[in-house]
Amino acid sequence: xxxxxxxxxxxxxxxxxxxxxxxxxxxxxxxxxxxxxxxxxxxxxxxxxxxxxxxxxxxxxxxxxxxxxxxxxxxxxxxxxxxxxxxxxxxxxxxxxxxxxxxxxxxxxxxxxxxxxxxxxxxxxxxxxxxxxxxxxxxxxxxxxxxxxxxxxxxxxxxxxxxxxxxxxxxxxxxxxxxxxxxxxxxxxxxxxxxxxxxxxxxxxxxxxxxxxxxxxxxxxxxxxxxxxxxxxxxxxxxxxxxxxxxxxxxxxxxxxxxxxxxxxxxxxxxxxxxxxxxxxxxxxxxxxxxxxxxxxxxxxxxxxxxxxxxxxxxxxxxxxxxxxxxxxxxxxxxxxxxxxxxxxxxxxxxx
Amino acid sequence: xxxxxxxxxxxxxxxxxxxxxxxxxxxxxxxxxxxxxxxxxxxxxxxxxxxxxxxxxxxxxxxxxxxxxxxxxxxxxxxxxxxxxxxxxxxxxxxxxxxxxxxxxxxxxxxxxxxxxxxxxxxxxxxxxxxxxxxxxxxxxxxxxxxxxxxxxxxxxxxxxxxxxxxxxxxxxxxxxxxxxxxxxxxxxxxxxxxxxxxxxxxxxxxxxxxxxxxxxxxxxxxxxxxxxxxxxxxxxxxxxxxxxxxxxxxxxxxxxxxxxxxxxxxxxxxxxxxxxxxxxxxxxxxxxxxxxxxxxxxxxxxxxxxxxxxxxxxxxxxxxxxxxxxxxxxxxxxxxxxxxxxxxxxxxxxxxxxxxxxxxxxxxxxxxxxxxxxxxxxxxxxxxxxxxxxxxxxxxxxxxxxxxx
Ligand code: HEM
Ligand code: HEM
Ligand code: HEM
Ligand code: SF4
Ligand code: SF4
Ligand code: SF4
Ligand code: SF4
Numbered sequence: 001x002x003x004x005x006x007x008x009x010x011x012x013x014x015x016x017x018x019x020x021x022x023x024x025x026x027x028x029x030x031x032x033x034x035x036x037x038x039x040x041x042x043x044x045x046x047x048x049x050x051x052x053x054x055x056x057x058x059x060x061x062x063x064x065x066x067x068x069x070x071x072x073x074x075x076x077x078x079x080x081x082x083x084x085x086x087x088x089x090x091x092x093x094x095x096x097x098x099x100x101x102x103x104x105x106x107x108x109x110x111x112x113x114x115x116x117x118x119x120x121x122x123x124x125x126x127x128x129x130x131x132x133x134x135x136x137x138x139x140x141x142x143x144x145x146x147x148x149x150x151x152x153x154x155x156x157x158x159x160x161x162x163x164x165x166x167x168x169x170x171x172x173x174x175x176x177x178x179x180x181x182x183x184x185x186x187x188x189x190x191x192x193x194x195x196x197x198x199x200x201x202x203x204x205x206x207x208x209x210x211x212x213x214x215x216x217x218x219x220x221x222x223x224x225x226x227x228x229x230x231x232x233x234x235x236x237x238x239x240x241x242x243x244x245x246x247x248x249x250x251x252x253x254x255x256x257x258x259x260x261x262x263x264x265x266x267x268x269x270x271x272x273x274x275x276x277x278x279x280x281x282x283x284x285x286x287x288x289x290x291x292x293x294x295x296x297x298x299x300x301x302x303x304x305x306x307x308x309x310x311x312x313x314x315x316x317x318x319x320x321x322x323x324x325x326x327x328x329x330x331x332x333x334x335x336x337x338x339x340x341x342x343x344x345x346x347x348x349x350x351x352x
Numbered sequence: 353x354x355x356x357x358x359x360x361x362x363x364x365x366x367x368x369x370x371x372x373x374x375x376x377x378x379x380x381x382x383x384x385x386x387x388x389x390x391x392x393x394x395x396x397x398x399x400x401x402x403x404x405x406x407x408x409x410x411x412x413x414x415x416x417x418x419x420x421x422x423x424x425x426x427x428x429x430x431x432x433x434x435x436x437x438x439x440x441x442x443x444x445x446x447x448x449x450x451x452x453x454x455x456x457x458x459x460x461x462x463x464x465x466x467x468x469x470x471x472x473x474x475x476x477x478x479x480x481x482x483x484x485x486x487x488x489x490x491x492x493x494x495x496x497x498x499x500x501x502x503x504x505x506x507x508x509x510x511x512x513x514x515x516x517x518x519x520x521x522x523x524x525x526x527x528x529x530x531x532x533x534x535x536x537x538x539x540x541x542x543x544x545x546x547x548x549x550x551x552x553x554x555x556x557x558x559x560x561x562x563x564x565x566x567x568x569x570x571x572x573x574x575x576x577x578x579x580x581x582x583x584x585x586x587x588x589x590x591x592x593x594x595x596x597x598x599x600x601x602x603x604x605x606x607x608x609x610x611x612x613x614x615x616x617x618x619x620x621x622x623x624x625x626x627x628x629x630x631x632x633x634x635x636x637x638x639x640x641x642x643x644x645x646x647x648x649x650x651x652x653x654x655x656x657x658x659x660x661x662x663x664x665x666x667x668x669x670x671x672x673x674x675x676x677x678x679x680x681x682x683x684x685x686x687x688x689x690x691x692x693x694x695x696x697x698x699x700x701x702x703x704x705x706x707x708x709x710x711x712x713x714x715x716x717x718x719x720x721x722x723x724x725x726x727x728x729x730x731x732x733x734x735x736x737x738x739x740x741x742x743x744x745x746x747x748x749x750x751x752x753x754x755x756x757x758x
Contacts, residue, residue, distance in 0.1 A: 060461055060469065061467070070451050079446060
């Protein structure tokens, strides 16, 4: 009989001895080389964490592989990070170099520390969700391939945290990223009235729409979508496959930049849209990788030491950013939703 | 029979970044479902659209969530992924593992599932990606025997998660690993049996660097902080002075200009009451500067994603709260119960708590949960005089016509 409500496995059983001994007594850390963190305890003990990027979507073979490595170099202990990297926890300094050599030889990607681009937090996409406007894993793969030189080095002005969400539901917290890639549908669902008549619960379907855009059409035994109200969220498709939200010609990607969640220096901030639409050019999304690279290179060329993307743009001004980035500004970039007014410039100060 | 070639996906095996396509192919060696997933995905790449849909609700006995039903839209063409459900497992705090535990996960999942996982889902769970309806109960039973439990899904408390905290970070102002473990266990019923207006999340970050992005990603953000003044080790400052430009890299970037470096004496001083505890100086000089001694956490409420009313970041409701394992995090748990009760009573269906508060007003919320207003809750006070005066209080705040105080 299964035990109910027993909760997660106890973390204490998962901590390597060096962590148990120095628990809450760490003094400082350094980054001796990209991808390697050295944490030193008050006792003088040193723990090396070697960070390796993963695609997040991994097979059990992958997990077993990293277990073999952890057994050999880390006494069987490892952890994952918030951003889906693996960290090998090395308590014996003599094993650090051999581990790095092993990882290099086996083709693992070591990096993602300090002033680098870390793994892109992302969602399910075409692999496993029902409302995506783009793939998640494929876009991430294409972008990370392109930015690889910034993953395994630390030559950026500051850290760069990216996020990808494959639809407006934004499962992946991209809205507060330095650079956010968001899948966008651009057309209301196409209704298959036959399928609705065959067995969709119309009241539930009407209720599923967050903007109240769907109303019953009793004459037709179906529903009507008020296209002016629809924000293309796909919730109705969750309720009924009759509400086809996919639109291969019109689905694509928007780019938002300048968000952060850390409080260091400036307060946490939302990412802001700078490119409303890029096409879904599978399998490698060249328009998206190029657009992101351009923004990053502009940031590298113009930012002050230690300035994150949003801090840089806020310092020079968004209007100036659009000039420098040579990105077209359009009505799609002016907020017309609930909290729009606070983005309007209630001041006579601005640049060109 | 479907086409077995995957020319488009094969393009994503090129390049230096580890490839998810390679991972699916590895799983496909043993799992027909993983093989068929490749076919479905190749088709998505060709057609530029997804092929998954919702279907019947699936789950295990005794729980209202933890498994998410997923069905391919052409079951006749892809019978092995006709049902391809997601199982969420509660992860150990901080995502620390020993290899024995991980191998157990792999072995059970190999027996019943596709062999594909997400390490981890955005909310924090171990995500097991793709199994049949008939296997859900046996999967749960075996994981349960091995010491695992399901995560949250639906209108419930979603799986809490936390930063690495005292396990490996000198900045941690409270024990995030223990808090996450203890509090997850406390609210098992809220997590496993959806009964709220909508989902609700808690994330625990040990300091204002907020490595879990709790302020953006959770309805309740618990962010470590301190109440007194940060501590400076002047000897260590001198060591840094030899390596970095303290004025430029630290003092000039302090948002409150409260740090001064005296180049002559090589000493760093802080105006404690001006510091907003942003963590910048500590991040740059961890050997020399550390948080104060009176540590705890700031509790913020309301964070959520764009759907429906725009994204919200959490805002302060308790500037400083002790987060101690010794008293079983009692104050925090008590506050959460009051908050959820208020939300349960006033929230509309599919309304996150931030939206409920926004609709009804902070004043009503604070009254409802019996928390007194303090200036730390706002950036600045209101700019309009539209106060809804409590009519019962008026006679006690005015002055009578004869000049006497009421
Ligand atoms: C102005 C626009 C946005 C706002 C106001 C916003 C707001 C929020 C909020 C409040 C959350 C916390 C939600 C929760 O945990 O349930 C969240 C989560 C998230 N958002 Fe956004 N968001 C915005 C845009 C975006 C964009 C553009 C993306 C993606 C590119 C994105 C991706 C995410 C992801 C990935 C999460 C994490 C969800 C989780 O792990 O729990 N957001 N967003
Ligand atoms: C009506 C709105 C929503 C629907 C119908 C929905 C549906 C789903 C579904 C079906 C999944 C599972 C995907 C899979 O594993 O196959 C999922 C995952 C998830 N959702 Fe949502 N979602 C909605 C809104 C949101 C919002 C607003 C957020 C937070 C900002 C959110 C956060 C998440 C997270 C964190 C995951 C886990 C994703 C991952 O690890 O990749 N969802 N959602
Ligand atoms: C219910 C509330 C309020 C009412 C009924 C009200 C009414 C008025 C009226 C009738 C005038 C025009 C006076 C005149 O020139 O003949 C005025 C002017 C003004 N009010 Fe208000 N007001 C209100 C609230 C506020 C608030 C909250 C502010 C500021 C935050 C404000 C700021 C001003 C200013 C700056 C002027 C212009 C003064 C000038 O011309 O130099 N008012 N108000
Ligand atoms: S962001 Fe949208 S499409 Fe992507 S996993 Fe979440 S709900 Fe699904
Ligand atoms: S896509 Fe979203 S907003 Fe549009 S009709 Fe469907 S549920 Fe409503
Ligand atoms: S949030 Fe703070 S305490 Fe937690 S890991 Fe990040 S820096 Fe360390
Ligand atoms: S924590 Fe932030 S505000 Fe406080 S002294 Fe350091 S840099 Fe300044």
